[in-house]
Each structure stands twice: as C-alpha cells, then as structure tokens.
Amino acid sequence: MSHVDPAPPSASSAEPVPAFPVVGIGASAGGLAAFTEFFQGFPDDRSLGMAFILVQHLPADADSMLTELISRTTRMPVSKAAPGMEVVPDHVYIMPPNRELTFNQGRLSLHELADQRVRLPIDRLFNSLAQALGKRAIGVVMTGTGCDGTQGSRAIRAGDGLVIAQSPKSCEFPGMPASAIAAGVVDHQAAPADLPALLCAIAGKSDRLRSEPVQPVPDEAARRELITLLRVHTGHDFSHYKRNTILRRVERRLAVHQITALADYVRFVEQTPNELQTLFRDVLIGVTSFFRDPESFTVLDQQVIPKLLEHRPAALRIWSAGCSTGEEAYSLAILIEEHLQALRWPCQVTVFATDLDPQAIADARTGLYPASIAADVTPQRLARWFTAESAGYRINRTIRDRLVFSEHDLIKDPPFTRLDLLCCRNLLIYLDGEMQRKLLPLFHNAVKPGGWLFLGPSESISDFTHLFQVEDRAARLYRNAEHQRSSALPTLNRLLPTMMPPAHQSFHPASSPRSLREVTEKALLTQIAPAAALVNRCGDLLYLHGRTGMFLEPAPGEAGISNILKMAREGLRHPLMSAIRQATLHDQPVHSSGVRVKTNGHFTLIDLTVCPVSGPRNAVAETSPEAGALLVVFRETAGSRPGSGVLPGPGAAEAIATEPAHDSGDPGSGPDQTVTALTRALHDKEEYLHAANEALASTNDDLRSANEELQSVNEELQSANEELVTAKEELQSVNEELSTVNGELQAKVAELSRANNDLNNLLAGTGIATLFLDLDQRILRFTATITRIIHLIPSDLGRPISDLVTKLSGYQQFSADIQAVLDTLVPKELEVATADGRWFMMRILPYRTLDNVIEGAVVTFVDITEAKRIETAQRRSESLLRMIQQANALGSWEWDVAQQQAWWSDETFRLHDLDPAAIHPTGMGLLLRSLECLAPDDRAAVRAALLRCIDAGVPYDLETDFVTAKGRTLRVRICAEPVIDRGQVKKVVGFIMDRGPDQMASATRREQPQASRGNGDGAIRERAGPGPSSVGDGAAGPSSATLPEQS
Template identity: 30%
Template sequence: MTAPDGEIEDSQELETLLAFIRDSRGFDFTGYKRTSLARRIQKRMQTVKIAGYGEYRDFLETNADEFPELFNTILINVTSFLRDAEAWSYLRKTVVPELVAKVGADEEIRIWSAGCSSGEEAYSLAIIFAEELGIEESTRRVKIYGTDVDEEALREARTGLYPAKSLEHLPGELKKKYFEPTGNLFAFRRDLRRRVIFGRHDITRDAPISRVDLLACRNTLMYFNVEAQAKIIERFHFALNEGGHLFLGKAEMLLSDGVRFDVANIRNRVFKLRSSGPAVKSARFDARAGAGTRDATRRRQVCELALASSPDSVLGLDRDGTVALINGTARLQFGLSPHDVGRPFHDLEVSYRPIELRAVIDQAHSERRSIRLDSVWRRRGAEEAQYFDVIVRPLITVDGEDIGAAITFVDTTEATRLQHEVKRVQEDLATAYTELQSTNAELETVNEELQSSIEELETTNEELQSTNEELETTNEELQSGNEELETMNEEMRIRTAELDETRMFFEGVLASVEAGVVVLDGELQIRSWNRGAEELWGLRTGEVYRQDFFDLDFGLPTTTLRGVVEACNETGHRADPVEIDAVDRKGRSLVASVSCSPLRGPGGGVVLMIEKRQPN
C-alpha cells in the first residue's frame, strides 16, 4: 500500500527539521524513533500554535528561546531514586559485591550513568556502592560519571538538590543517611557528591568513557531506532572493562548480541560483557615510553588482535611444549579458556583429539618444516561431524632458532561435506537421479519454509520489542503530563486562596465603612452592597446583586441620581455630592448625601457612597 502524499511530505519536512536542529544546535535526533519523536515535536508545535514542520523550522530560526523548550519536550526527564526497586535490589545484592571483589583494593571503580537526566540515577549508584563499601572507602575508590545531552537537566543534577517528592522511593534510613534538609529541598551529602562528575555527552556521536566497570543506561535506548541502538551498544562494548556489567531499563533488550554480552539477569535487564581473552584487550601505552617502544607495542598489539580475530583456531606453544597462546576461535571450538595458557600442551584434550598431535609437533621441529593433516574428522554432538585441515608450523627466528610451534585448525566441514555429497550423488546418479532431484527439491523447500519461519519470528520479536518500547515511552509521557497537571493544580489552588483572601479583605473593608457603599458595574447593575446600605434601606446583598440600580424601590429616589451616575460612568470624572430627601427602612425621613466616583478598572462602573443626615 502506498503512503498518502501528505504523509510523505510531512515525513520529508520532519527529516529537514531534524537536519536543521542537528546543524544549528548540535543535537542529533535523527536516530530517534520517528513515531515518538514526531509526537513530542507536534506537542510543542501545538503549544506555540503552529501546524506544519516547515513553519515551525522558520519559527526556530527567528526565536532562539524556543530551542530549550523543544529540547525539554523531546527529552522526557522522568526519573527517580532507586526506580524499579527489584532491579536495584538485584544490582546491590549480586552485581556490586561481584564487581567490588573483581577490582583490586587499590584500584578505582569506574561507573558510567548514561542518560542520567537530573542525576537521580547517578546518585542512586553512589548510594548502593557506599552501602557495600562504607562511605569512607567509597569516597576513596568509587568514581561515577553522569552524562546527558540536556544541559538544563545536568545543571539540576550538579546542584544535588531535590524536593521531597523525588525521594519518595528511598527507604527512610537511606534518606536520613544520604540527604540533608536545606529549606524545602534535600541536598545529597557533600563528600559523596564530589565523586560524581556530570557532563554533556551524546551517546550516538561522542566517544565513550573508557575503562568502565558498570554502565547504567536505563530507559534511554528505547527512544532510538534499531540502527542507532546498534551503534550505541558498540560504544558501550568498547567502554566496558572485561567482565563489566551493563544495566538497562525494563523495556530494553540486547537483541541478537550474544557475541559480546552474556545475560546476567534477564528479568532485571543486567548483562555482562563476554570474556574475549587476554589477546583482545587493548594494551595501555605508557606516555613516558620512547617512540620505539610504543611502535613495537603497537605492532605487537596489531599482530595479537589480528590473530585473535582469525576465523581459524590457532594455538601457540613454546619450545618446551607449554601453551603460550589460544585465540578466541580455538577457545570456542575446543572448550578452552584463558586459564589453559601456561599449561603443558599434552595435558589438554586437543593434543590427542581429534588427532594425536604430539608426534606431529616433534616431527615438525625435527624436520623444521610445516606439516599439514587434511580432513581430520571430529564428532561434535550426537550426530554432527566436523572436518579440519591441521597445520603444524615450527616457529623459526631470523637467527634460525626454533622457539616453538603454531597449530592452526582450518574448519573444512562445509567443503568436505560438499565433496562427500558430490561423490554420493555421482555414485547414485545412474540409478536414482530422479529420486535425488525430488529429495533435493523437498529439502530446498523445507529449508526455505524454515528460513521464512525464522524470519517471521525475528520480525515478530522485533515488533513486540518495538511495541513494548513505544508503550514505555507513552507511559513516561503520561507521567510527565501528570506531573505538569499536578503543578498547574497546585498553582490554581494557591491563586484561588489568594483571590479568596483578597475578596475577604475587601468585604471586610466595605463592612467596616459606616456609610452605605454601593458598587455598580458598567451596565449600572449592583455588584456590591455593603452592610451600611443594608442598615439604611433594609435590603440584603443577595436581594439586590446584579439588579439594575434604577429599577429598585427602597426609599431613595434613584431617578434623581440617574443623570449624575451616568455622567460619572461615561466621563470617568468624580461628581460633586448630591443631597436627596429619602426615607430609611423604618420609614423615617432623612437627607441622603450621595457621592459618585468612577470605578477604575475594565468595563467601567461607579462607586456610590451614601451618608445619612437628619433633615433640618
């Protein structure tokens, strides 16, 4: 189905707007999911009453103050201390003790909170490590980096000041131990605060923080598309030390990334960097070393990394038969580990299975040449077979010294299997050609159906993950909107209280005036009738409110005042007092002195002050 032209045009305008934001302000949102991103931008456009992306871009060009408002709308900063208590409990009871035991007592523990928003997550990490190590030891060994692209949120994080509502998920003893009251806010304790460093960092573009033992990035990946998530995970893999942990949000997963990460706890979204052996880890160069030493180290590192990344299994032995090197493929293929380096080769199963190699190694040393063993068979599992070409090479230095041997296992399973299949087909071709054709066709059909089923399952899994992330995003947006409504409700309550207080004040003033005071609006209808007026004429406020003043019959000949009142209302000038013969509520005659003053305010109106005088 072809998308409507309007949707295509809107999509193009959205991409143009995102490119403009990236080029003008350095915020790259092009990796964000388009559905949630468009929804957040449209929310801001509705606020400023703009309908189209193109018009909104023009608005941004002429109104620089709009950028912070837009970024605050896109970057939903919904967070709290120890959010998702079960996940934090697992981190505190399982991951933190393991990490502390792994890092040396004199080494620094490095933690990175990516997408930290206003800092609650970074300070939560400081709390759980302080609980494990003690505050004094934690201030000496633990360093936490909190990063985000939102400068406004980072400014809030750097202060370490939070309202009581932000601390509602914290147990009372932790709140008392790690926060100090400061007016209406609570300040995170200063000694631990100095170990938390906040800075702006874009996880999609900037170089990652290196040598990290624990990386927390919770409810951030879900805003990015699949391609952007893959790039971010690649940066996280580079940032983590071997055996380091990655802590994600409850709606996030590492899909199809079992090569670099193992699942530590899928329920709480904790993943552990898979060990890749000593040869893969980058060497750390001493800046004080000479250029020759650094170049030699660099060349050795390149050789080690090339060997470690080889698709063939490679083992290196010294001249005494001790294992000096095992690359990653060999560890996976033969069940070896870095702990096997340094052991005698003849103690390992691979020395005699799938083929006896000790005699071959001796032959290679004695003849000082490479020896190749083709199509070595090995059983893998109940029925699966593997074939290798095994190459044993003596390692001869430029001086002619034999210092060891290299053993390479080239997996030829597929090639050998194809050779056997071809041979079998050739043998049976004369008698069973038709049957073979049918069988091959059926196998191809089954394989295609299976592949199609696998692709459908993968697509369904991706769609479910995307839907889950969208639901979580919507939940965060609703929570953000709820907080905004609560803030507005509190402001309205305060304003209502202020208005009630003002109304009571003015009613008290009017009630304290002994003379009768009548306030008329611009339509000359009664809006206020004080107690003095009630005492004079016997009419209550509820009886005269919003009544036409000149239609009332209450002992004061109002028609006599019509000209004076209308002139005062129209000109806005105070009129001279007018004395009129009147009758009070008890039927007694009196002279009413009426002063007419204009009401200063929208809509106009007048204020009448009526004072009673006895007739001469």
C-alpha cells in the first residue's frame, strides 16, 4: 500500500497558514519564453488572489534579468526574492541566481547551494509549499530537461494540492513535464497561454482555495457509495481508511474536475470509469525517498542490523510493507549488504517488498530512479550501489537480487511470516483505530520472537506494549516480545504432494488360449530370435526375452525394479548407456558393432541394437512406465574372439591390455591389428565421453529447472500453509463474530418481542379500533375492538378489506377512500355511524416506514358516541334558548375579563338593530357600541355599574332608555352577574330585555321627571326589593376597572 503521504497542515499548528493559494512555477531550458507566454495570458482587470514564485535553473555565476523581463508582461508587481520577504497575493517573486528558495510561515527563505548534492531547486520549493500550504499549494512544471520538479510534485499532490504541467508538445525541452506526467502526479496539462485561464477557473470554482473556505457537510451516503465503487472496480476495501483521508483525496479530485458536490462526483465516476483508477492511485499516492528520516535509518544501521547479524544467521527475512516505488526497501537492502560485506559473511537475505499499487510495484521492479535521488543518497553509495544511465540511476544487480516485489493487500492478504525485520512506515496513520488494532497483533505473529518492527515517525504500537518492547521511541523501533507462540504452524510435510512415481510393474502379457500359431511363433522366438530386453527411458527393465544371462547379471542390493545399466556385464555398460541416450534423444534405432562383453572370464564380441518401440498411441499411456519404451537386442557375432578381425567396440582397450596375445598364424594378426583395435577403441571412447558430457549438461539443466520448480513449489506451499493458518484464524474470528452477531440478534429478538408486547398492550389499552392494510388493501393486523365495526376473525389476515362486510350505516366508500389516501397520500377524516347507533371518528392515514416509504394504510376508529350525544343535547339547548330569547325579546351577552373579548347572542344584535355579519369588533368595540345606544345622561351610570361588577364582582340590575341603530327608543332592562373563580372575576354574563313599547317608556319618564334625577352624586338608585332599578343621579361608587371614555 502506497501510503507515505504527508499530512496537510493543521489549523492548530503553530505556523500560520496563508489564507490564499501560492503557485510555484519551475522551468529550466526555454523557461523565459514559457514564463512570458504564461503571464501574458492573465486578465489585467481582475484580482487573482494568489501569489506566484518563479524558479529557473541558472548558472551559479549568472546575473539574471528575469525580474525585469517578467515585469514587462504583467501588471502585478515583480520582485526578486529576499530573505524573510513576506508573500502577498497578486505578486510575483523570482529566485535569484546562486541560491535556492523555500517558503515557510508565509515568508521566503534563501539557501546557499550544497556542493555535495545535485541541485534540485524546483523540488525544494515544491516540497516547502506542500508542507506549508497543503491544499492551497499549486505546482506548475514547465519546459526543461531532467526530472527536477517530479518529487516536489509528488509532495504537493500528497498534501492535497494541485499539480499542473506544460503540455510536452508545447515545450521546447519536454523532459521535466514529461517526467512529472510519467510519474502520474499531474492533474492538468496545457500550453503556457492556456494555463492562466485554467488557474482562474480552478480558483474561482473551488472552495478549497478561498481565504475562508466553506466547510460543506460531507454526504455520507455518497462517500459510502464511492468506497463501494472503488471496491468493485479495484477489489480493495477502503472502508477502514480514516474518513478525513478519503475525503481529502476526493476533495482534490473535485477541485481537479471543478465539481462542487460529492454526489455529482459519484455520478461523474459512474459515467467515467477511468476516473476510478485515477482516484485509486490518488488515494495510494506514495511520497517516499531513499533513507527517508535519516536519523531513524541511522539508528537502524548502527543498532538494529548489527544485532540481526550478531549470531551470523544463515538467512534473514525482511518485509517492507507498503513499499510504494521501492526506495525504502532498497535502502534496507543496501544497509544490510554493507554490513555483510564488512563482515565477509555469506547470508541469504530476502527482502519482501509489497504494495497495493500494481504500477508502483512495476516501477520498483525496474529499479530505475531519477537523478534527483542524489539529494537523498550519498555520492559513495551512488557510486557503489547504482549505475548511472541517461534516464537516472539504476540499482545494481547485487541489491536487486535481494528483493522480491509483490502486489499485496495488507488488509485482506495473509502476511509474510518468520520475519527478522518488518518495516511498515507511514501506513498505519491512514487506517482507522479498529484496523490498527487488528494489524499490530498480526505483525506480532509475523515477526520472530526477538525480531524488529520499524514504524513511521507518526506511528506507535499504542496499547500493545505486551507484544512489542520499545527499543528506540524517537526512531519508532520496537522489538517483538519473546514468548511462546499460542499455536504452531502446520508442518510443510502435511501439505507436500506425492511426487515420486508409482512403483513400476513388470509387463505381463495377457493370457489367452494358446493356438498352433502361437505355439509355433513362441518356438521360433525361443530358438531363433536373439536375446532382448524391453526397457523404459530410464533403463528400468520391463520385459526380458531369450537367454540374456551372457549379457546381463543381477545387480547387487535389494530385490526390486532392475535397471539394465546396473545389470550390464563388464564392457557393455558404457556402450549400452550411450545407445539408450541416442535412441531416446533422436527417436531412431542405434546400432553398435563389435562390443566386447566379458562372460565367464572371456570377452565375446556382440552387436548391440537399441530401437524405440512404436505402436498405437492409445496402447500405452503417456504417463505410464511403458511410455517411450526401448527394445535392446543382443546378437553374438560369428567370431567371438578378439582375433576374428572384427573391430572392437568400447571397452576393447581394457580387454586387449589384459588379455594375452594369441598367435593365430593369420598374416593380418599381430601388432598392426592391435593398433587398429586400440585406435577404434579410443575413438569410441571419445564419442562416449562426448555423449556423456552432453548427457551430463542436459541433466544439470533438468536438475536446475527442477530445483527452481521445487523452490517455487516450496514457497507456494509455505504461502499456502500461512494462508491456511490465517484462514483458520479468520474462521475462528468469523465464528466469534457470528456468535456475537447471534447474541445481538437474540437480544434484538427479545427487544422486538418486548416492543411487540408493548404495542399490543398500547393498542388494547387505548381502546382505539385500528386496522393495518398493505398497498393492496390486504389485512396485515387489527385490534380486538375493530370487530365492533368490521366482522373480522384471526383467519382474515391477508384477505382484501373489500371482501369483508362492515357494520357502518350508509357508508359505502370505505375501500375507495382507502385507495384515494394511498394514491394521494393525503389523510382522510370523517364521522361514521354503525347500525346500532354508535358514532366513530374514522381516520385513514398512509403507513410510512422510518425511511419514509409508503407500505400501506392505517385506519383508526375513535368512539365519539358520548360526545355526539352531548353535542346533540347542546344543540337542542341552544335552539331552545334561542326560541325563548326571541319570544321574550331577551338578548344575552358575555364579557371575558382576561381576554378582553365580548360575545352577543343573535337576539342582542336584533335589539340593537345590528347585523351580526356586518359587525367585526368582538372585544371592547361591542361594549362601546352598546354604551353608545344608551341615553347620554345614563351612560356614565351604566358604565360605572359595569366597572364595579368587573372589579368587585357586584351584580347589577337596572332599567334605562335605549336608542337602537335605526333610531328606535326602547325601555330595556339590563342585568349582569359576575363569574368568580378563586376569588377573581373571570367573566361577566348578562342579558338585555325589551320592557315595552316606546310610548310606555316615554310616559314613564314624564311621570317621574325628578325620580330619575336627584342630587348629582350618583347614577344608579338601589331598590330594597327585587326588580330593576332606574338609572338616575345616584352614586355608582368608585371602581379600579377602566373602560374607554365616550366622546
């Protein structure tokens, strides 16, 4: 897994983070033209809100005119960088010659050139921008040769910044942008004239570059969907990666494509499958280097590796997990190789380097790195362990052979085991706590007791101090606690397949009834046919024919499968071996004449023939012992003595040297014949030796291939064994998880049962008749009280409601109303009655799940029979009261003291000759209207009586003259009675009654002109007996209540 990505700057960091983007621009050869074209493309009437820092490769003693030249192409101020200069928006800063430039805490820093290092000023600037600005860093790589800017671009991209490259086809020298593009760290490519528009578009549409960026609420559903898409596309699960890590990477891609919403990006990914691969690599982008964190590698070099080699082990196993492009893995191999060469101790070192990114692994396998690694590797090591090439530096074969690169998912794949050192740096910090707690025990089991664990500077073993001992906290070096493993790995022998072929069986012809022909043929074969043997390619005997005793003899040792080469008599073995090999190699018969074979103390000349046996393809299975069988035929020659004149075969030299000379009297015999025989024997011996050498070379090749295959099988079996152990542990873990899930499910079942019981008791306790229906109006559930309305029994569950008969009277739209609610999702409420006279409030509502999905309808019936009875009685009483008031010209009224609201009956409005529909005031306005109808001399008295009733709770009953709105004059009786609650007057209720015609009221007033007007200190005259008082000049008494004065 490529996770060596630096964390972006934190808001809580002590260093201030500038609130605007800073664009670092690097170029080399041809840079002036690219810079000029770039700045000419910016609009003159717009504030860009970003700063620009230019770095160009210049000779150390050159005097640059770049500041003056750039200032002619842009309206922005252009300054030569100075130490401590503050960086501000809409300003251009240019690196001076013979210096290198960095950005820190919002200011520029200048550095002298280091002679011992390769000069990479663009990388150095980009690295400082990435660390200081994070996502507000923008790197632009322009024309130039070499690879400067590539590593810095990695850092900017890893810090969530943006990287833009000049398109190679628009470059005068495309080396630098092409290197960054090939490294896969470039987000956009464009010509210099098009880059300003691109920058303006990114800055204008991306919240991530604003001074006060908007922090949108992440769409969690979209994030999970994106992780699912990644898992389906790549096969790797990122759900255990820290949430912010994923969101930062996704936010980068949103900015690259100028997309604002995560849900929109998900749709974009679904329509653009290649974007998933880009996002995958973006999440796994690796920023690594040789000997990264030199202090930690120094501790490793001086303390750990000497302890690993202290007892001079025969082999070391090291695992670099999450190796990215391999720099740290090669660094480990270099350190160990330096120690081994110093000790002059041969040791089989294997460094397993794994990563999730197949492209990173492919790059690591090549071992080719850019020239910029000279900034991290000392010149001595560069010269010793690398070979300089035109494209950079290639690792030497000595180091490369130590490493085994492999694509590996640390989360799902089994780990390597029996490790002496496990290096996993800057990976755990990007995984959540749960996955860290799973991996650390896994590391513990992978490392040998006493082995070492090497973590990154921001990582630790957390609470697993019982598994690892802290050896150097600053270098993050830990040692595996030495204790007995809980379980031993299964032995390899249990998994080894049976590789030895089955024991050969002698060839036995099938028995069949013997015929005269068979008897004749057998006799001829026995008497005339020469001795022969059927062997396989290895020389193992399959069948013997005839008398082979003079040529073969049983080999010493245990009885079993006999090999013809071991049974061959003296002088026959070497010719026979050569003939079998030649016949097998060329698939043709081989003849050898004059072979001298020692039998019974004398040598006999024979002719030897080895012939491949041919036959139907299905006669002998390809894998059977008889496959490729050879027929070996022995023929004794006519002259069986050496003096017969037949040239001797191989082995004749030994025979001639040891056998005494015989004078046969033949002119051809004698020294000349001996020389000829020796010459022939020497020639045959040379041929035999040549054939033996070829056979030996072929055998060595076969053995070498077999050895490599066995090593591969051994590694595969070990890996399979480790996977089986891991699978066993995973199965145990799954079993535990299933047990936990089972317990949780049982708890959920119990909880659901309790909730069901609570619901049943709730429905039964409320007494509300309830009916649950699905979308097809089929009955799902009902309460017992519903049976008073609908004829239901328990077996009716699942039946359509339209099939059942209800007890509702005059209501036939039950099913239609339910369907209307399901269609419109608008609840319906109405009163319905049953045939027995009971009334119910029926409500029909959609059945909604927690996810707001409609799955049916709920129908409830609330018994309102008693409320209906009371309503009917009340309506009857109101009607009777209205009739009485109309018959007696009696109107009622009411005043709510707290609410300051008045109410009149219809008869009260009629006595006032007012239309209720035309009168809007319901509060103080009605009282004022009523007071206005009184005679002017009586208004104050009636007002005072009303106030005293409101304030002190004193009722009053009086008569007065009354002029209606139409000018009619009435003699009316006005009564008021307070409604007192807890000692306070809450309401005042009263009536107004017409006492007779106008003439009677006028006569009454004329007869008593003085009775209604006394002394001037009052307005109401009290009477001792019941009945109304007349309004006059009597005192009404003081009152704290107030009413508005009449004008």
